[in-house]
Amino acid sequence: MLRKIGFYCGIGFLTLFSIVPLLWALITVFKRNSDMYSVGTVPFFYNEPPTLEHVVFLFTESNFGLFLQNSAIVGIFVVLITMVLSIPAAFSLARLTGSWGERSGMAIFLVYLIPPSLLFIPMYQIVVWLGIANTIWSLVIVLPTITVPFCTWLLLGFFRSVPRSLDEAAMLDGCGQFTTFYRVLLPQVWPGVGACAVFAFSLSLGNYIYAATFITRSAARTLSAGVPTELIRGDVFFWPELMAATLVVAIPLAIVYGLFFNYLVGGFKNAT
């Protein structure tokens, strides 16, 4: 009984910790300005009737729709590039390169250790040289530097967890190395590929430092750098619009990530 109470106290605490700031955001979205900025009323209630004007403003009077679109395009391209580079690399390290490939987990991790905060200044120069500054392609080219090492590392664990007798059976059945890879091994690691796609998308969406450094043109910005600059003008904060932007992004993604939760956990199970 005591255990049960303790258990639900823990669940309750974590739920509140995760959701309270966002509940506050949700209340704010539908508040009229006069209600929001009034002192002396209970801030959690609608002392004036709720309104949709801020949501409408967000989608019609700001570049938010463009940010959403840019972020989605960048995210999808980053996921694709990441998969194209890291799935073969992970297979190669797990099965083809022999003993040093097996010890490569740590080396990949070290690449991941060189963080964006260290690279953003030279990376800005490279982006300028390539002539893609101020376009979303700068992010498409550069963000895989974060996701490729990470996903290769995760996928390496997945490939290693597939029994070798499966490869050997495939070879005896007439497959070459490459056919073995895509006919037999790849189907075993699809859950890992799915988890990696989610991780890669989330990392690409969340990155701020490159997004803020490479792109200064509002229409080319992504969510992470666009929303703060577009809806904070000097000292004027468009609070309900900011909150609406946040929730429009967070809620659908949380549902998707939540459904993937067990796969994401599984992604790390084979990792070390």
Add this chain to the structure above:
Amino acid sequence: MTVLTLRALEKHYGSIKAVDHVDLQLESGEFMAILGPSGSGKSTLMRLVAGLEPPTSGDIIVDGQSVVNVPPQHRNVAMVFQSFALYPHMTVRDNILFPLVSRKVPKQEHEARLQKATSMLGVENLLDRRPSRLSGGQQQRVALARALVRDPELFVFDEPLSALDAQIRSRARAELRELHDQTRITTLYVTHDQVEAMGLADRVAVINEGRLHQVGTPQELYNDPADLFVAGFIGNPPMNLIPLDETMVAGLRPEHMLVDPEEDVPDLLIDLAVTIEHIEYLGSEWLAHGQARAVTSNGQQLHVIARLPASAHPGLVSGQECRMVGQRKDVCLFDRASGKRQVQAEVPA
């Protein structure tokens, strides 16, 4: 006709010789077992034949052609793995057809071959299931069907019964032999279980520490072991190995060990005073374990076993003193230093 020839085959891992100068021939239609304890090199030998690992030196000849430089996908060797290695993402049908698809066998042949293989193994009604939904016995049959479907030159089995429950293992063994009698596909069967090897194979190759000790029919191995290793490995319980003098060791099967003989036994070679340690009742027979006194030159005690028919209650109890004897005609003699069988040795009286 010789299907498989191994010539001076060697495989080294660093300084370890996993396979040490192996010569072996398999005749067409033959069922040969490779028998050895774990770590004896039998699995490595099998992987060399299948092409999963390259040999350090020596030659592997299939149907008169050396295949040492041929990768596994171009050798026509089918293998059944210990874990069965069925593809989890494919149905049973796709699993069985996979070798045909990979080897680009014309599509119109698929259905007939599938039918033949599945009916032979009785898995026709499992075709649309996934491997994870099959029992161990069913998985084994599907793995066999997958190996069979492409009409291989050589079958290689890697302990295919060890993943099965004890109850169905003996039936699976019988079915495996029946399957071989039907198809007559040349088979190399790797196992550490002598009951499997002796029961299934036409000939058995005993391997230890990478070297072949003896190749022969089960009867030859049992009655005429070529050396001390085979003598001590084959048979359950194995031969009693009794040192005679500085140079000779006598081998005597437990069933030839006579306990307290009532009549005079002619031509005795072994005559031991034994203290009984314990008696095992095995249903069809008794095993009497004892400690023989003062037989070896250095005074070491010697463990001996006698097998007695169940009908004759031995009336022995632990601690009892008794006599165990063996006749010259039942004894195999071995050279103590080399371990080799001595057929025409002068036996000390």
Add this chain to the structure above:
Amino acid sequence: MSTQQRSGVGPPRGRLRRIGAWLDQPKVLAWLMLGPAVLYVIAFVGFPFLLAIALSMSDATIGDPSLDTFVGLDNFKAVIQTDAFKLALRNSLIVTAGTLGLVLVLATLASELLVHAFRGKRLFQMIFILPWALPVSLTAIVWMWFLDSTFSPVDWVLVKLNLLGPGGVWGPFKHMYFLGNEWLGLASVIVTDTWRMLPLATIIVLAARMSIPEERFEQARVDGAGVFRILFRITLPALKPMLIVAILFTGLLVIGEMSLVQLLTRGGPGHSTQVLPYWAYLKGIQGGSLAQGAAITLFLFPFLLVASVLALRAAYRSQEA
């Protein structure tokens, strides 16, 4: 079986087939498949990394980004002497350490809960992962509004509880000004960082927690171990390798993030809540001194490298044990 043609036996014939077979050799294929990723990493991680080192030893600016003047370690010397750098270094360490402490405790707790089945677990997972679904900058904005100097609901609750306001325990003011003061500002950054990192850290720890066999806990219970003994003697030792992985992931993401501070406190008041990446951004991009910015970002690298290698080796070793 009938004697059909034995297709695919022997080496392949024909030119295309031969090329295919050559490409399919393990050694060739290994490089074909690994090559693109390696080239990409060399071009977009290795090269910029070297460029960062070159920049930090030059006098490059945004207006004149050429690397023609070598100034040795002058940039490092100049940067290290400023108060802003010292504060930024201190704060980066405080924020990272504080966040790691909180995240590890909460992630262990959360994984202990999530390993069990309970009603509404799916919904809980979605709520729990919410913070991770947000880009960091939007997280910062949510917390900025949540901790607003005038309209923070936290202040309002504290006033109602008589902890704030006239006659309140914490003073007569009606507002905490969470983001307007050095230590509360840092604490706010730590709580926000904890909030956003907790889901990822929990996923990592939970992966390790789920691979501990249940028998081990049953054995411990049979042996008479209580809840805390089980936690400290059974659970935590088994989690250790993945806790280290979680520390590395969380720590790197926290120490390299600038947008939280940029938005929440703007590094102020003064430079009292400044952190290294934001200071590098201000110096290098906004201030135009690429060289000094690069020097700031490079400063931590040797320490991160040594700490990470040691941590990873510890993780691999404790896993083998």
